[in-house]
Amino acid sequence: MSRTVSSVDAGQTYMELHHQLHRIVDRAMSSAGLSLGRAKVLMRLDSHGPMNQATLAGLLGFAPRSVTETIDGLEGDGLVTRTEDPHDRRARIVALTESGQHALEAAMTVRNKTMDEIFGVLSPAERAQLVSLVNVVRTNLAQGESDCGQ
Amino acid sequence: MSRTVSSVDAGQTYMELHHQLHRIVDRAMSSAGLSLGRAKVLMRLDSHGPMNQATLAGLLGFAPRSVTETIDGLEGDGLVTRTEDPHDRRARIVALTESGQHALEAAMTVRNKTMDEIFGVLSPAERAQLVSLVNVVRTNLAQGESDCGQ
Numbered sequence: 654m655s656r657t658v659s660s661v662d663a664g665q666t667y668m669e670l671h672h673q674l675h676r677i678v679d680r681a682m683s684s685a686g687l688s689l690g691r692a693k694v695l696m697r698l699d700s701h702g703p704m705n706q707a708t709l710a711g712l713l714g715f716a717p718r719s720v721t722e723t724i725d726g727l728e729g730d731g732l733v734t735r736t737e738d739p740h741d742r743r744a745r746i747v748a749l750t751e752s753g754q755h756a757l758e759a760a761m762t763v764r765n766k767t768m769d770e771i772f773g774v775l776s777p778a779e780r781a782q783l784v785s786l787v788n789v790v791r792t793n794l795a796q797g798e799s800d801c802g803q
Numbered sequence: 804m805s806r807t808v809s810s811v812d813a814g815q816t817y818m819e820l821h822h823q824l825h826r827i828v829d830r831a832m833s834s835a836g837l838s839l840g841r842a843k844v845l846m847r848l849d850s851h852g853p854m855n856q857a858t859l860a861g862l863l864g865f866a867p868r869s870v871t872e873t874i875d876g877l878e879g880d881g882l883v884t885r886t887e888d889p890h891d892r893r894a895r896i897v898a899l900t901e902s903g904q905h906a907l908e909a910a911m912t913v914r915n916k917t918m919d920e921i922f923g924v925l926s927p928a929e930r931a932q933l934v935s936l937v938n939v940v941r942t943n944l945a946q947g948e949s950d951c952g953q
Contacts, residue, residue: 658930664824664918666934670941671821674814676864677944714826719869768814774943779936780813786925786933787820793924794823 681767687760694723695732695749695757703748705738732756831917837910844873845882845899845907853898855888882906
């Protein structure tokens with residue numbers, strides 16, 4: 654615990670664990686039928702309700718074209734529907750179906766189980782410590798994000 | 804520090820900070836001329852040397868088509884070259900140019916400065932603690948990754 658860790662090294666270590674988490678969670682969710690990328694689309698529709706594709710792409714931070722491809726697949730599997738936007742004839746409103754809702758719930762169960770296995774190696778005190786340290790960083794980001802890194 | 808934090812909540816908090824880091828680092832790097840997505844391509848070419856596009860896509864975990872688009876842009880800006888693969892006439896070997904090397908170095912300087920600002924809010928002792936906790940999780944993952952979440 655006493656060795657010197659630079660801020661850059663701490664950031665690097667943080668990012669590396671995230672890459673591993675992402676890969677493991679994606680693999681577990683994909684084997685349950687819904688990749689992390691597809692699940693993220695359904696999550697946004699679940700929390701925000703039906704919306705047009707451009708809004709959805711913006712929320713996800715994806716390029717419009719890659720959202721179109723993902724939605725094509727989800728629509729083909731009956732997990733979302735696409736209908737004409739009454740306010741804009743060129744736009745399409747995407748909505749979660751009941752099957753989509755169930756698929757999302759199943760995928761989230763797998764995700765949470767995986768997270769539980771991964772972070773369950775820490776003791777309750779260690780988890781509280783980790784969350785406390787992460788929250789120090791997050792609180793500072795929330796205050797300085799508008800000018801950070803400029 | 805004494806409140807109970809579930810493993811899932813710890814994982815969720817971890818992922819949320821990562822989303823913020825990713826957005827801030829990407830924004831800072833993009834304003835320095837190289838998005839995080841483009842920088843990742845150059846990083847792989849820098850560390851592994853020239854390689855064909857399919858290998859590069861595999862290393863990055865990207866779809867071949869999205870790698871092609873990114874490489875089109877990088878080639879247009881003179882940061883990579885594409886030449887015919889002597890072993891496979893349909894394949895193309897991608898290599899970093901000297902300009903690409905310089906652009907990557909400049910982007911990494913911005914990335915490290917941003918990381919330094921973000922994780923510099925922790926004291927040296929807190930950083931050591933954070934890295935130590937992350938490493939407990941990572942060590943466990945390295946041991947169990949092959950069957951984790953299955």
